[in-house]
Amino acid sequence: MTQRIGVFPGSFDPVHNGHVDLIERARRLFDVLYIAVLYNEQKQALFSVEERIDLLRDLVGDSGECRVESFSGLLVDYARERNATAVVRGLRSGADFDYELPMTLMNRRLAPGIDTIFLLPAPEWIYLSSRLTKEVGSLDGNLSGVVPPVVLEALRRKLG
Numbered sequence: 499m500t501q502r503i504g505v506f507p508g509s510f511d512p513v514h515n516g517h518v519d520l521i522e523r524a525r526r527l528f529d530v531l532y533i534a535v536l537y538n539e540q541k542q543a544l545f546s547v548e549e550r551i552d553l554l555r556d557l558v559g560d561s562g563e564c565r566v567e568s569f570s571g572l573l574v575d576y577a578r579e580r581n582a583t584a585v586v587r588g589l590r591s592g593a594d595f596d597y598e599l600p601m602t603l604m605n606r607r608l609a610p611g612i613d614t615i616f617l618l619p620a621p622e623w624i625y626l627s628s629r630l631t632k633e634v635g636s637l638d639g640n641l642s643g644v645v646p647p648v649v650l651e652a653l654r655r656k657l658g
């Protein structure tokens with residue numbers, strides 16, 4: 499039987515509860531889900547790619563059905579290499595849709611066999627973003643219940 503393979507790409511700097519919610523939803527849709535952390539030297543990040551991968555593996559494991567990897571270059575090339583038929587992205591708002599639409603259409607043009615699937619996180623995570631968690635964390639705000647405990651600890655270590 500053909501396996502349903504999906505890719506959930508992102509920066510995950512750091513992973514937060516909205517990501518975890520989306521990963522759980524996406525796992526139910528695929529036999530194998532690759533969580534793909536973008537390796538981008540040009541983009542300033544708080545956590546290294548290795549640290550981001552470690553945090554994700556801590557949270558969702560790294561098994562046959564759910565694998566955490568890094569990728570660089572074009573997302574569709576990576577998805578093709580993994581024999582994926584779909585890319586999963588989260589949508590929280592119309593602003594997200596405006597950001598996603600051009601990428602989705604370009605990806606479709608580059609790889610017509612790979613579709614993008616949009617998933618909504620649970621309503622309690624609609625406002626969450628990695629940028630916000632870093633900002634609140636850097637100002638010593640309380641992030642418990644917003645990011646998983648292992649990420650809370652990593653943010654505390656990183657931000658002092």
Ligand code: PNS
Nearest residue numbers: 507508509510536571572573601604605
């Ligand atoms: O979590 P993010 O930062 O919103 O994720 C963005 C990501 C990684 C999905 C996007 O930047 C991406 O796909 N980058 C890979 C390079 C690429 O394929 N660019 C062309 C997109 S049309």
